[in-house]
Amino acid sequence: MSGLERMQNRGFMTRMFEPPAIGQMAFGTKIIVYGLLAMWTLFVLFPIYWLIITSLKTPAAVNNGPFFIPFVDFQPSMQAWYDVFVLDFEDTIRAYFNSIVISLCATALCVLIGSMAAYALARITYRPNLLTIIFFVICFAAVLYAVAMAGVDWKLAAAVGAAVFFFLARAIARRYKVPLGNGDILFWMISQRILPPVVVVVPVYMMFQSVQLLDTHLALILTYAVINLPIVVWLMYDFFASIPKDLEESAQLDGATMIMTFREVVLPLSRAGLAAVTLLVVILCWNEYLLALFLSTSNAQTMPILVAAMNAGERGILWWTMSAVIVVMIIPVIAMAALLQRYISKGILLGAVKG
Amino acid sequence: MNVQPAMNPSGPRMVSETAKSLRLENLNKHYGSFHAVKDLNISIEPGEFLVLLGPSGCGKSTALRMIAGLEQITSGSIVIGDMDVTTVLPKYRDIAMVFQSYALYPHKTVEENIGFPLKVAGVDKTERASLVRDAAAQVHMEDYLHRFPRELSGGQRQRVALARAIIRRPAIFLMDEPLSNLDAKLRGFMRAELKHMQQTLGVTTVYVTHDQIEAMTLAHRVAIMRDGVLQQLDTPRDVYDDPANKFVAGFMGSPPMNFVEGEIANGTFQSRFGSVTLPNYDDTAAISIGFRAEETIICEPADAHFAGTVFSCEMTGNETIVTIQLDDSHVIVKAPKDYELPMGADVHLKLDADKVCLFDGQTEARVRPSR
Numbered sequence: 108m109s110g111l112e113r114m115q116n117r118g119f120m121t122r123m124f125e126p127p128a129i130g131q132m133a134f135g136t137k138i139i140v141y142g143l144l145a146m147w148t149l150f151v152l153f154p155i156y157w158l159i160i161t162s163l164k165t166p167a168a169v170n171n172g173p174f175f176i177p178f179v180d181f182q183p184s185m186q187a188w189y190d191v192f193v194l195d196f197e198d199t200i201r202a203y204f205n206s207i208v209i210s211l212c213a214t215a216l217c218v219l220i221g222s223m224a225a226y227a228l229a230r231i232t233y234r235p236n237l238l239t240i241i242f243f244v245i246c247f248a249a250v251l252y253a254v255a256m257a258g259v260d261w262k263l264a265a266a267v268g269a270a271v272f273f274f275l276a277r278a279i280a281r282r283y284k285v286p287l288g289n290g291d292i293l294f295w296m297i298s299q300r301i302l303p304p305v306v307v308v309v310p311v312y313m314m315f316q317s318v319q320l321l322d323t324h325l326a327l328i329l330t331y332a333v334i335n336l337p338i339v340v341w342l343m344y345d346f347f348a349s350i351p352k353d354l355e356e357s358a359q360l361d362g363a364t365m366i367m368t369f370r371e372v373v374l375p376l377s378r379a380g381l382a383a384v385t386l387l388v389v390i391l392c393w394n395e396y397l398l399a400l401f402l403s404t405s406n407a408q409t410m411p412i413l414v415a416a417m418n419a420g421e422r423g424i425l426w427w428t429m430s431a432v433i434v435v436m437i438i439p440v441i442a443m444a445a446l447l448q449r450y451i452s453k454g455i456l457l458g459a460v461k462g
Numbered sequence: 463m464n465v466q467p468a469m470n471p472s473g474p475r476m477v478s479e480t481a482k483s484l485r486l487e488n489l490n491k492h493y494g495s496f497h498a499v500k501d502l503n504i505s506i507e508p509g510e511f512l513v514l515l516g517p518s519g520c521g522k523s524t525a526l527r528m529i530a531g532l533e534q535i536t537s538g539s540i541v542i543g544d545m546d547v548t549t550v551l552p553k554y555r556d557i558a559m560v561f562q563s564y565a566l567y568p569h570k571t572v573e574e575n576i577g578f579p580l581k582v583a584g585v586d587k588t589e590r591a592s593l594v595r596d597a598a599a600q601v602h603m604e605d606y607l608h609r610f611p612r613e614l615s616g617g618q619r620q621r622v623a624l625a626r627a628i629i630r631r632p633a634i635f636l637m638d639e640p641l642s643n644l645d646a647k648l649r650g651f652m653r654a655e656l657k658h659m660q661q662t663l664g665v666t667t668v669y670v671t672h673d674q675i676e677a678m679t680l681a682h683r684v685a686i687m688r689d690g691v692l693q694q695l696d697t698p699r700d701v702y703d704d705p706a707n708k709f710v711a712g713f714m715g716s717p718p719m720n721f722v723e724g725e726i727a728n729g730t731f732q733s734r735f736g737s738v739t740l741p742n743y744d745d746t747a748a749i750s751i752g753f754r755a756e757e758t759i760i761c762e763p764a765d766a767h768f769a770g771t772v773f774s775c776e777m778t779g780n781e782t783i784v785t786i787q788l789d790d791s792h793v794i795v796k797a798p799k800d801y802e803l804p805m806g807a808d809v810h811l812k813l814d815a816d817k818v819c820l821f822d823g824q825t826e827a828r829v830r831p832s833r
Contacts, residue, residue: 351563351565353562353563353565354567356532356565357559357561358578359532360530360531360532360552360553360557361553361578362553362579362582363578371567372567376569
């Protein structure tokens, strides 16, 4: 049977699901695809809709069962919004302000340090010696032990520790080299993120307690910057590594200094990556709960803590006020995503093309 | 091997005031245990066009990157003009380089790309604009100044890269396979443009390529490298007619030189396929005879040196390339354009005995006549 005959004799199902012409979608396929997309949209957007209408309900309307259509199912009221933004104005605004300051400062610090570290890892070959590192860790631990447990004067302990370390490094480590590479450094950094934060939360608490920084912005900014550093280094490393080395070598030959090369060539080319990483880190800081719970009480309290607190009062779970706060909380994230979206989709594409 | 430059090997040439000489002395490069460049000695005159030629991995690009200062030197020295630049930073060497990938800044327009070296040097905006226009005009890109590299074709990007290199009037021009990303037709055209530009500018140029045609057509002198060792440094004509060893003979020319293995006894080269009388050579057990396609003719059995069978005939328009099978090896000869023989037909070859080259069977070094 020729191609033409086969085409004319197709069955109903084939006609439904086979493209009618090159570059067109069959009617049956269209129905299935758009149906699935509509379901997914509903699945994603419905919780947000529910959140918004819950914030407009009275306690009675919440407790009496699921109502979904305002003015039909229930009568909207501004009670929750009044409670949160008029009666408890100070608490809400303080937490909101704290969240913004801490997220932005931590992100700025983290992206600044992380991208410089990533650039160095992508462009400079390091040969750290494993033995030197082990000797350093042993000497450092011994000094800490001597100062904390044996009551040795810290200056003496530090001087002896440094002397022993330099002796070991010069005498032994230089002869038996076990070199590591950039890949090892990168993996070590990423491994810091594999560690669950709950493991370090008590030591971190005690450290900030001893320097009396508990419940301050600085404590949260520093902690957030450090825990998100591995993500920034990891993502930006990939990005910098994908920029052709020729460009930087060419700039170098043309007389540019390293700083100028970074500013004129590398930075403009990595704008997309920086935007994506910035957004990611902002969201991670914005939503962080565990460390904020330990490191802040009232002064530095952030939004996630404020929301969680509404779940623990003696009046039960305050769904309505919680919803109002969450609605306000997601607005900046949506705004940022919309603002940076142009760069992010471009960033993903760039990465895909350069591979 | 210490090679001194010949005095103006290819006749008079333009030399710009800024062009400088370049001297590589016992240059070595190790990557760990890998010896990439071995004792390289080359001396280049101001205004000379030198091509570094060799198969990939022969160390030619490494040598170029060492001249540019992008690669550290294990031992040896590099002298530009009368300044030892062995450890000098790239930006103080007064060189410009054209990369294989062109290395145009994708976020800058053509104008900004060409003007970048001047911007770095602190040239003010109005002077920069006029210099950029001049440089762009030299490569016929003055109508594209406000485009981005992604909006240009391969050949146009190549021109922008050239303009960026010439705008500073460098002492030395370095080019790393600049034509290899272009299609065949454009490559031939750009080759002519490059040669013309180099001669009008009169700037010292070191050009790296694996394409022997580019080397033959562009160079004043060709340096052929293999496994990090310089094989021969000479004018294209001498490299072609008088190769130093079998590698050079087999690398240069299209088609490359043909070889037949055999021995010399009683002043005659003898092999399974025939013999050639060579009275001036000593008797040798293992030797190969090399002959060029254009110095070999297909003849009657009575006059023949070698006999074989036709493997294929390829008509190219102006001539026919005939590949002839000699047991398990092939030789290639050129025949007139209307020549035609069926596959497997017997065919007889006559060489020009004055122009054959002989190479030692073991060392592959050239064997010269002893009388």
